[in-house]
Amino acid sequence: MFKDVDEQLEIILRGTVDIVTKEELTNKIKKSIKENKPLRVKLGLDPTAPDIHIGNAIPIHKLRAFQSLGHTAILIIGDYTATVGDPSGANKTRPMLSHEKVMENAKTYLSQAGKILDMNKTEIVYNSKWFEKMTFSEVIKLAAKMTVARMIERDDFTKRYKAGIPISVNEFIYPLMQGYDSIMVKSDVELGGTDQLFNLLVGRDLQRDEGMEPQIALTTALLEGIDGNKKMSKSLGN
Numbered sequence: 001m002f003k004d005v006d007e008q009l010e011i012i013l014r015g016t017v018d019i020v021t022k023e024e025l026t027n028k029i030k031k032s033i034k035e036n037k038p039l040r041v042k043l044g045l046d047p048t049a050p051d052i053h054i055g056n057a058i059p060i061h062k063l064r065a066f067q068s069l070g071h072t073a074i075l076i077i078g079d080y081t082a083t084v085g086d087p088s089g090a091n092k093t094r095p096m097l098s099h100e101k102v103m104e105n106a107k108t109y110l111s112q113a114g115k116i117l118d119m120n121k122t123e124i125v126y127n128s129k130w131f132e133k134m135t136f137s138e139v140i141k142l143a144a145k146m147t148v149a150r151m152i153e154r155d156d157f158t159k160r161y162k163a164g165i166p167i168s169v170n171e172f173i174y175p176l177m178q179g180y181d182s183i184m185v186k187s188d189v190e191l192g193g194t195d196q197l198f199n200l201l202v203g204r205d206l207q208r209d210e211g212m213e214p215q216i217a218l219t220t221a222l223l224e225g226i227d228g229n230k231k232m233s234k235s236l237g238n
Helices: 005-013 022-035 054-068 099-106 109-113 136-143 148-152 155-162 169-185 194-209
Strands: 016-020 040-045 072-077 122-126 189-193 216-220
Touching: 005 016, 005 022, 005 054, 016 022, 016 194, 022 216, 040 054, 040 169, 054 072, 054 189, 054 216, 072 109, 072 169, 099 109, 122 169, 136 169, 148 155, 148 169, 169 194, 189 194, 194 216
Parallel strands: 040 072, 040 189, 072 122, 189 216
Antiparallel strands: 016 216
């Protein structure tokens, strides 16, 4: 039995920074109640370090809030995307990790996330499940869905471009990979930090291109790292 729309919205929007769009989320919740069908809510974590940091706990708690409302929590372990490196909020190209290192890092993720989520009711998916099977022609087809001009619109790329800091092609591919995850798991909502908004919106575009109803992009605040001037990040170790 689901709570009514207003009760759900009050809980979901608590601590939320961006929502694209509230009207669409309201309609999805109404449809969910009418059809007695839970929303599919996605959160991706890339195992770029051995442990989840405190900043990750914020969107994980938001995922738990959806779970407590009766919706389906989907935790994507980005074992494939972690080898590429998310450019969100980065002022330089992230080092590429080996798959072996990523899987070593992933060992502790589920137990740590399980301290917040009800893991018995969580769908756990590794995105290597589909990316390992992709042919090069399929990668090119995916890349063709985005223009360089659109990529340069994102704030972190704009700053690096103007400063003459290199941007690798693999970093352009990353948002498309994250968006492709949304197609594969059929997400109704995707969660992330505010620095992830561009990636979440790419997911909406790709789903729409596939004839799917686009996911809701919902972001939560970033925590400042202990260095006092950058976001808390596993890659930065702060």
